[in-house]
Amino acid sequence: MGVAFQIRNLNVYYGQHQVLYDVNMDIRERAVTAIIGPSGCGKSTLLRCLNRMHDLQPGVRITGEVRFKGKNIYDDDVDPMEIRYRIGMVFQKPNPFPKSIFENVAFGPRINGYRGNLNELVERCLRQAALWDEVKDRLHKSALSLSGGQQQRLCLARALAVEPEVILMDEPASALDPISTAKLEDLILELKSRYTIVLVTHNMQQAGRVADETAFFLNGRLIEMGPTRQMFANPREKKTEEYLTGRFG
Amino acid sequence: MTGEWQRRRRARQRLDRIFAAVFLLAIALSLLTLAVLFWDVVRDGARWLRWEFLTGYPSRIPERAGILVPLVGSLWVIGLTALLALPLGVAAAIYLEFYAGDSWLSRLIEANIANLAGVPSIVYGLLGLAVFVRGLHLGRSVLAAALTMTLLVLPVIIVATREALRAVPLSLIHGAYALGATRWQVIRTVVLPTAAGSIMTGVILAISRALGETAPLITVGAWAFITYLPRHPLDGFSVLPIQIFNWAARPKPAFQQLAAAGIIVLLAVLLSLNAVAIWLRNKYQKKAEW
Numbered sequence: 001m002g003v004a005f006q007i008r009n010l011n012v013y014y015g016q017h018q019v020l021y022d023v024n025m026d027i028r029e030r031a032v033t034a035i036i037g038p039s040g041c042g043k044s045t046l047l048r049c050l051n052r053m054h055d056l057q058p059g060v061r062i063t064g065e066v067r068f069k070g071k072n073i074y075d076d077d078v079d080p081m082e083i084r085y086r087i088g089m090v091f092q093k094p095n096p097f098p099k100s101i102f103e104n105v106a107f108g109p110r111i112n113g114y115r116g117n118l119n120e121l122v123e124r125c126l127r128q129a130a131l132w133d134e135v136k137d138r139l140h141k142s143a144l145s146l147s148g149g150q151q152q153r154l155c156l157a158r159a160l161a162v163e164p165e166v167i168l169m170d171e172p173a174s175a176l177d178p179i180s181t182a183k184l185e186d187l188i189l190e191l192k193s194r195y196t197i198v199l200v201t202h203n204m205q206q207a208g209r210v211a212d213e214t215a216f217f218l219n220g221r222l223i224e225m226g227p228t229r230q231m232f233a234n235p236r237e238k239k240t241e242e243y244l245t246g247r248f249g
Numbered sequence: 250m251t252g253e254w255q256r257r258r259r260a261r262q263r264l265d266r267i268f269a270a271v272f273l274l275a276i277a278l279s280l281l282t283l284a285v286l287f288w289d290v291v292r293d294g295a296r297w298l299r300w301e302f303l304t305g306y307p308s309r310i311p312e313r314a315g316i317l318v319p320l321v322g323s324l325w326v327i328g329l330t331a332l333l334a335l336p337l338g339v340a341a342a343i344y345l346e347f348y349a350g351d352s353w354l355s356r357l358i359e360a361n362i363a364n365l366a367g368v369p370s371i372v373y374g375l376l377g378l379a380v381f382v383r384g385l386h387l388g389r390s391v392l393a394a395a396l397t398m399t400l401l402v403l404p405v406i407i408v409a410t411r412e413a414l415r416a417v418p419l420s421l422i423h424g425a426y427a428l429g430a431t432r433w434q435v436i437r438t439v440v441l442p443t444a445a446g447s448i449m450t451g452v453i454l455a456i457s458r459a460l461g462e463t464a465p466l467i468t469v470g471a472w473a474f475i476t477y478l479p480r481h482p483l484d485g486f487s488v489l490p491i492q493i494f495n496w497a498a499r500p501k502p503a504f505q506q507l508a509a510a511g512i513i514v515l516l517a518v519l520l521s522l523n524a525v526a527i528w529l530r531n532k533y534q535k536k537a538e539w
């Protein structure tokens with residue numbers, strides 16, 4: 001299988017404060033990669049490096065390379081809009097637009113000049129996100145009338161609608177109940193045949209259930225990365241073992 | 250231990266009640282003053298509020314005097330001001346919020362806009378006289394007045410619009426960027442619709458302030474005795490507050506009462522503007538949540 005991202009010597013600073021140190025890792029295409037680690041270790045920061053979300057925030061400095069399909073996305077001739085269009089993102093907190101359910105999903109296609117049948121596209125994406133049956137009778141009602149779990153799936157449908165190559169998810173299940181979480185995990189497993197998925201999670205079981213590969217971060221450094229099963233069964237690093245077994249200082 | 254704690258709690262609750270009473274008194278006082286003033290005006294002016302008064306032209310005989318010319322003049326001036334100040338102010342606020350960045354120049358501009366909002370209106374009047382009436386040869390016209398008023402309300406509109414823009418949740422803005430939207434697309438499809446209600450409210454409140462302004466309009470020439478309705482932006486004009494002042498300054502009691510009637514008309518226009526502002530805000534809020 002191919003490689004989607006090659007991250008090379010990546011350092012990230014918020015002002016003077018360095019939060020990622022010399023990260024080197026490869027992220028496989030059409031697979032689920034989980035990023036785990038204690039709070040504040042830089043997981044979200046890493047994720048935002050992958051679709052240039054840091055551009056939107058003044059005071060963030062990035063050195064090193066993030067190669068996507070061989071091309072460094074921080075090169076001068078790369079258009080960040082196109083990167084974000086090809087690399088979708090689902091945020092930790094559901095953030096549907098204060099528009100109708102339909103308009104939320106149609107948003108991406110519209111701004112990117114989609115010419116096809118919007119109704120079909122919206123239905124397809126809502127089905128993919130396992131939300132269609134719950135909302136098909138109220139597509140033109142406000143997205144804010146949905147429950148948190150439904151909103152999160154709507155945000156996933158919205159991300160799918162621009163047909164990205166990668167979906168970045170930052171703790172997408174952190175606000176969800178066990179049933180919605182299970183639905184979301186099924187969804188991730190289903191989507192990975194067509195998408196590269198990078199998933200930040202605090203939930204070890206979740207990483208164990210859905211991730212092909214797992215990367216463990218500690219204090220801004222990549223400690224260990226490998227196939228999930230292998231890493232969970234016998235981690236190479238002592239710190240990984242301590243974290244996985246919950247014996248963490 | 251518990252006793253001490255309980256006693257403190259009672260003291261705090263008493264303080265709470267005292268403050269509630271103080272605030273209630275403050276609002277009661279201001280409402281009462283307003284009511285008395287209003288009652289006084291209505292008692293003097295209500296008698297004159299007839300159809301002939303609303304549609305009448307100026308006259309030296311109180312029974313024949315009407316308010317149509319300054320009423321239409323006021324509507325012309327604020328209408329034109331709104332037309333000029335709304336796009337300009339909103340565009341400037343968008344520029345400052347989303348495009349200007351954080352250079353020393355943009356900080357200088359920001360500080361100056363805040364200062365401009367505090368400049369006395371007569372200064373704008375003198376500026377308008379020098380630049381628009383004389384410099385651009387617009388004469389003592391509706392257009393010159395509207396341009397002057399635009400300068401006057403622009404800082405207020407810019408400040409209010411920026412507040413409204415900043416209130417748009419960052420999570421929505423990032424959500425739109427994450428779908429590949431350009432900066433302008435984010436502004437047009439997410440920021441402006443979400444902020445529209447507050448922007449409109451700010452703009453209308455700024456404009457209704459312009460409706461009551463007198464000093465700058467006197468300097469740009471609204472003082473003249475005008476007996477015809479303005480038909481295009483270069484016509485002469487008069488406005489409500491100046492007409493009211495004019496009547497109030499005459500010794501005859503009948504004119505004093507005409508002034509009161511004029512105040513009622515001015516208040517009616519002001520209140521309708523504010524009602525429109527509230528209606529717009531509710532409408533956009535509903536739409537935003539819909």
Ligand SMILES: Nc1ncnc2c1ncn2[C@@H]1O[C@H](COP(=O)(O)OP(=O)(O)OP(=O)(O)O)[C@@H](O)[C@H]1O
Pocket residue numbers: 014017019038039040041042043044045046
């Ligand atoms: N905008 C910012 N400005 C300054 N420092 C920041 C900013 N965002 C994050 N940080 C810091 O960078 C470090 C990494 O933050 P990050 O959000 O990537 O952690 P995380 O691993 O996602 O944590 P969590 O699991 O709690 O979400 C933290 O120390 C945080 O305080």
Ligand SMILES: [Mg+2]
Pocket residue numbers: 043044045170
């Ligand atoms: Mg995080």
